[in-house]
Amino acid sequence: MKSIGVAVIGTGWCGGIRAETLGGHPLVSGLHLAEINQDRLWELAAKTEARTAVTDYREILKREDVAAVYISATPEHTHFPMAKDSLLAGKHVFLEKPIALTLAEADELIALARTKNLKFTIGYSQRFSPKYAYVRKCLRGGTIGRPVSALVSRHITRGLGKKISGRVKLSPAAMESTHDLDFLFWCLEPAKPVRVYSQVNYGAMREASGADVPDQQWCMVTMDSGMSIVVGGGWSLPPGYPNFSTTWIEMIGTEGALLVDDSHKDVILNTMKNGMQLPMSTMPGEYVDHTYAGAMAGETLHFLEAVAYDRPVLVTPEQARTVMEVYIAADLSAEKNAPVDLPLHPSKTVRAVA
């Protein structure tokens, strides 16, 4: 077995899951953590028996015994400099979405990884969910014939919407539908997106924040195969189970159809204290004793194995760049009230919504 040293930069919600997954794994010879919130750093370092716990991530990048770095920090403008520093230091990089804030930054990271022959992947966790993999399998294997139409609609709670939209002014398409755009493009390969039309819907978030934050965004994307797809992302559900996520998928083909309920309503906990709750209903998932309910643990280990055994990563950075181009186009479209053709000029930046 070829064990390697790994690091997690940013040990909040997602970085915490990644660190817990990596800590003590037989393929990990040493876990190193970087987090600016000292309380959280010590909490996670103790829980995962981390070898190093520092507040400056650059200290970890100097270590020769660290082969791979998971970057899970927020706000999202940290992603590009942290990924660039890590690649320049010769580390393989797992980066949470978004890959960057401009297409030019994404191109720079992709070129750097390629030049230095390093693995570079982006956290599109839903690809590691069996339901999503099943949709792709049915399409690729011809079970439902040729694809005709696809829809994914996702909603999360306004508490999470507030957390996300409060730190960066990125749209629901950039921060939420990004997962489902990636998923559908992955299913429909080699078809490529050529045109995007999008509209945003306002409601509770604008009233609560006083800023120009939409509740929901629809994106209609036309592929070069002629097929069009629709992806919706909303973040204004009333508070329920913390970080609850509900998704509906329709994939219709010439020989069949797949209707996937990923609404996480299969387990209901009802207590005198908290009323009805939907446990295990978050997007990344959560640990349940010795098991993990969700996609993020498997995704974390996939990258660990890719580095340790020199295997390809499932999500290529070029695919993440395509998704980024589409959500930038979606934001431009919603602003202009008109369809936007692809490709976009590399100078295009993720749009601020407030």
Ligand SMILES: NC(=O)c1ccc[n+]([C@@H]2O[C@H](COP(=O)([O-])OP(=O)(O)OC[C@H]3O[C@@H](n4cnc5c(N)ncnc54)[C@H](O)[C@@H]3O)[C@@H](O)[C@H]2O)c1
């Ligand atoms: N794949 C998924 O399902 C999924 C779900 C949620 C979030 N995400 C993505 O994961 C990323 C993290 O989201 P989160 O909800 O875990 O965020 P979070 O805010 O809970 O955690 C981010 C952590 O980064 C730390 N940090 C900030 N600057 C730092 C620095 N310079 N060095 C070290 N640590 C630093 C913060 O203190 C914080 O603890 C986001 O970019 C988001 O887009 C992915």
